[in-house]
Amino acid sequence: MKIAQICPRYFPDIGGVETHVKEISERLVKAGHDVEVITTDPTGKLNRRETINGVKVIRFRSFAPGNAYYFAPQIYFYLKMHSFDVIHAHSYHALPALFAALGKSERRLVFTPHYHRSGHTAFRNLLHKPYRLFGKVIFSRADSVICVSEYEKRLVEADFRVAGKTVKIPNGINxxxxxxxxxxxxxxxxxxxxxxxxxxxxxxxxxxxxxxxxxxxxxxxxxxxxxxxxxxxxxxxxxxxxxxxxxxxxxxxxxxxxxxxxxxxxxxxxxxxxxxxxxxxxxxxxxxxxxxxxxxxxxxxxxxxxxxxxxxxxxxxxxxxxxxxxxxxxxxxxxxxNSRFTTESLTIFDWDYITEEIENIYNN
Missing domain, CATH: 3.40.50.2000 (Glycogen Phosphorylase B;)
Structure with missing residues (x-):
């Protein structure tokens, strides 16, 4: 299967979304899939193309004021010009997911929004209401919506009325x-x-x-x-x-x-x-x-x-x-x-299991 992962930033940048995409992408490659991460680089200092642990990475320059939004319409044109079986977009709070949705065509679109409803600053929060119009486009075009927690799932279903598309698959750890x-x-x-x-x-x-x-x-x-x-x-x-x-x-x-x-x-x-x-x-x-x-x-x-x-x-x-x-x-x-701190087994999953669950969504 040929899979495109669309995200605002990727390794060596760090963060929750970056970790999520890296962990599942490398495991999907080991499972025999052809995976390409399509992302942005506001600085222009990173390699435009490279392969990291078997994952192909292409970075487009983006406009990212205050390390936000990551405006890179080149993603849309790239998706239109290349063939993929599945497009998996990540992060509601940045524009690459919108360009992925617009470039979907007849291909399967999976969306992991990492959604928390409001912005990180007062200014970004102000922009969230008009931005929701773009968000509705992404959710409407998505075939499946993966939420990483019950909290996120409740927010997404309340704000975008997509209960029939949502599934909870949490993040993992090694x-x-x-x-x-x-x-x-x-x-x-x-x-x-x-x-x-x-x-x-x-x-x-x-x-x-x-x-x-x-x-x-x-x-x-x-x-x-x-x-x-x-x-x-x-x-x-x-x-x-x-x-x-x-x-x-x-x-x-x-x-x-x-x-x-x-x-x-x-x-x-x-x-x-x-x-x-x-x-x-x-x-x-x-x-x-x-x-x-x-x-x-x-x-x-x-x-x-x-x-x-x-x-x-x-x-x-x-x-x-x-x-x-x-x-x-x-x-x-x-x-x-006082020895009252318990270390019994936690409800935390390994990335191997999480990747298998996501792969099942791709094949659905």
Whole structure:
């Protein structure tokens, strides 16, 4: 089967959509399919064409003000000129999916929207109402709509009336990596969980809606903790300035462009992982932290709430207040010290299983 994956950005860019597309594309290639990722590069610095782990990648220059929208009508013309059995478009919140829908012709269109209804900033949120007209075009032309959580499925069905097309297939993780994580800890001596100084961890893009600022604002009252921030993005300078003004910059470590092995060590070495984002259709980093045996604090009000179980993962209500974050961090710390932290099997799936489920949608 010849499959086109359409997404705003792709590896080496990082993010939830980028991870999702990379993981399923490489597995579809191993299953014998011809997979081409059609994506954009606003910078013009990446290779226009290359093959990564068997996946063909083509990048078109795009107009992406504020790292958003990724306007690249070349995608439409490329799809019209090339033959594919299935077109799989990703991300409602960027224009490549619209160009994929317009270029569908008679081919099967699968759409994974990663939808969370509102924009990441006040300006983007304002644009969401007129943009919904474009969104309706994508959903109307899609043969199947894959949602990665019950939360997203409810939003999509309520906003676009596509209940007959939707199916829930969550994101996955590489479970094998976490089976060997304890051995990695033993071999390389990971600090954090066994040391006197405890570690808080955040992994993700540095944007205001991700809520990293709430963690930093809590740090003055969490003297026994250090914070590791893994990621990059437009909000970094403001976050660094905030840490400095609060006098906690010496206890905040900024990391980026880590190898996979280095990131796994961060998960394993952390005492508590935090993801306080207001807009999430799933939460891959939360799933990975839990798989590493690291308890989590997440913001309620999005798909992150589906991880909250009262033991391994606690939820903070919106509007988020630092007093509540501090309370939950101390609660998790006490639960672990009193051996009440449970690490029984989680409802988290491997990417191999997820890819098989998506392949079944292609063949339907």
């Amino acid at each position: 479970l094998a990596e976490f089976k060997h994580l304890r051995a990695l800890q033993k071999d390389e001596g990971i600090e954090g969980k066994t040391g006197k100084e405890k570690t808080l961890l955040y992994v993700g893009r540095l944007e205001e809606y991700k809520g990293v600022q709430y963690i930093i604002q809590s740090m003055p009252e969490l003297q026994e903790f250090r914070l590791k921030v893994v990621g990059k993005g437009p909000y970094e300078a403001e976050l660094r300035s905030m840490a400095k003004s609060l006098g906690v910059e010496g206890r905040v470590e900024w990391l980026k462009d880590l190898s996979r092995r280095e990131l796994l060590k961060c998960y394993a070495g952390a005492d508590i992982f935090l993801m306080l984002s207001s807009h999430e259709a799933y939460g891959i980093t939360v799933a990975e932290a839990l798989a590493a045996g690291t308890p989590c604090v997440v913001a309620k009000g999005s798909a992150l709430e589906e991880f909250v179980d009262g033991t391994r993962c606690l939820g903070v209500d919106e509007p988020i207040k630092k007093e509540e974050i501090i309370k939950l961090i101390n609660k998790l710390k006490d639960m672990k010290q």
